[in-house]
Amino acid sequence: MYQQTYDVVIVGAGLSGLQAALTVHHERLSYLVLEARDRVGGKTLTLRSSEGVVKSDLGAAWINDSNQSRMWELAKDLGLHTYVQNTQGDVVVQDFDGKLVKFPYGDVPKYPSQDDTESCISIRDLVEDISTTQMPSIFAAGPHREQLDSISFETFLRQAKVTEKAFATAQVWTHAMLGVDPAEVSALYFLEYCAAGGGLMTMRSDCKDGGQYLRIQEGTAAFAEGMAQRLKPGSIKLDSPVGKIEQQDGTVSISTRGRSPQVYRARKVILSIPTPVYRTIKFSPSLPAAKSGVANHTRYGFYTKYIVRFSKTFWTDRGLCGLGQSFIGPVSVFRDTSLGDDACMTCFIGGRFGRKWAVQDAERKKASVLKQIGDMFADGRDISPLFMEAYESPWMDEEFSGWGCPCPAMPPGVLADGWKALCAPFGNIHFVGTELSTVWRGYMEGAIRSGESGAMQAMAELKAGDQQIAKL
Structure with a gap:
């Protein structure tokens, strides 16, 4: 029986796979x-009501219209509508003792100790400088990469002699950005992650050019849905997890598993899945030791978005913009993610705070978050009468995301020597995904850019091979 051999089979229909x-x-x-x-x-996962009304984005949620040019072009091309992240009002910091420090968005918190304030500014500026300098760039080969990769980000902070409050501030960054504690990630990885997003300040910003500037009224799932509609009808096979990829005689055999296993053949495969998911696929021949060694050392931290809907935006009544950070948890960072009259707050829970919070039952998890929101945004009052519903992102329990989100990180000793091996093709298999991007890594922009570059590389090899055959 004739079996079609495709030019390319793409494994994974996330943004990078769809762009490929x-x-x-x-x-x-x-x-x-x-x-x-x-x-x-x-x-990208948009929660909608039974009537199709967008309630929240449980996954990737923000873009901007400047340095995330590919996502902005895609939003315009698909006719999607954006709205600006709220930054009007004060930001709230919850200190070690539970006391609050408030300051206008764009300013810096003024702590009782001047040493703490100066140390926070100093470490912020140091990380910004390293992640944005071009002489040499942190991406450029050199001894600076090996040195930074030999230590954890915690060691980097201790060597910088930060105060405990400045250390806690940096821990908020790692919790909210990667779901890890500073000890769990190499200094090189965190600094390179910042550099990929244009620097720490750009990644953390909710303003123009920042990582959290624009949200999508139709929900970010509309990106993938719109992209899928532009592909050839029938070209996407859902419920088709891949169990084996075998390379032989210049072609690739891809076997799916599950209730209706199938085998497909291709000249090239583009693998668009998170690196922790590689280990769920049997490769024949096996992945090179250098590649599998690095992939097996990538790790998701503990990271979840706990999204709470209220009957009103009580924080704006108090002159607050809804952005907050905490040194005691369980939530490390809060953002106002309301849309119109729909009052909503997204809580980023990560690292050791998240692991401690997660062992509670659903009611206790909800109660602890509501209490923290009340303490920080409602003058300590009970806000439960305003509570409507809450939902938690599913990534920690999902196999096909690699049991985590938003981006796998690396401990010390992996990135400097392993990056090239992680990204390199293996025979007729090419690897893409936001974690493999050097521009906006971990973001939708990085996914789109990686998917396109991987596809271009695969097609260039196909063309070169066809030209060689034509000469024979």
Whole structure:
């Protein structure tokens, strides 16, 4: 029986996989997309009501219209509508003793100790300087990379002689950005992660050019849904987790598992799945030791978004913008994610705070978050009468995301020597994903850019191979 051999099979229908498919589609090559879930979008997941009304984004949620040019172009192309993240009002910091420090958005918190204030500014400026300098760039080969990769970000902070309050501030960054404690990630990885987003200040910013500037009224799932509609009908196979990839005689065999296992053949495979998911696939021949060694050392931290809807935005009545950070948890960072009259607050819970919080039952988890919100944004009052509902992101329990979100990180001793091996093709298999991008790594922008570059590389090799055959 005849079995079609596709030019390209893409494994994974997240943003990087869909962009790879679109790039191949535009070149009029044959392709197929295999997706393990029953939906497209990967770690973009929009929660909608039964009537289709957007309630919240449980995964990636923000873009901007300047340095995230690919996402902005895509939003315009798909006719999506954006709205600006609220920054009007004061930011709140919850100190070690529970006391609050308030300051206008864009300013810096003024702590009782001048040493603490200066130390926070100093470490912020040091991380910003290293992550934005071009002479040499942190991405450029050199001894600076090996040195930074030999220590954890915690050691980096201790060597900088920060105060405990400045250390706690930096821990808020790692909790909110990667779900890890400073001891769990190499200094190089965290600083390079910042550099990929244009620097710490840009990544943390909710203003113009920042990582949290614009949200999508239709929900970020609309990106993947719109992209999928532009592919050839029938080219996406849902509920098709891949169990084996075998390379032989210049082609690749891709076997799915589950209730209706299938085998597909391709000249090239683009693997668009998180590195922790690699280990769920049997590769024949096995992945190179250097690649699998690095992939097996990538780790998600503990990271979840706990999203709470209220009957009103009580924080704006108190002159607060809804942005807050805490040194005691369980929530490390809060953001106002309301849309119109729908009052909503997104709580980022990560690292050791998150692991401690997660062992409670659902009611205690909710109660602890509501108490913290009341303490920080409602003058300590009971806000439970204003509570409507809460929902938690599913990533920690999902196999096909690698049991985590938003981006796998690396401990000391992996990145400096392992980056090239992690990104390199293996035979006719090419690897893409936001974690493999050097621009906006961990963000939707990084996913789109990686998917396109991986597809271009695969197609260039196909073209070169065809030209070689034509000469024979």
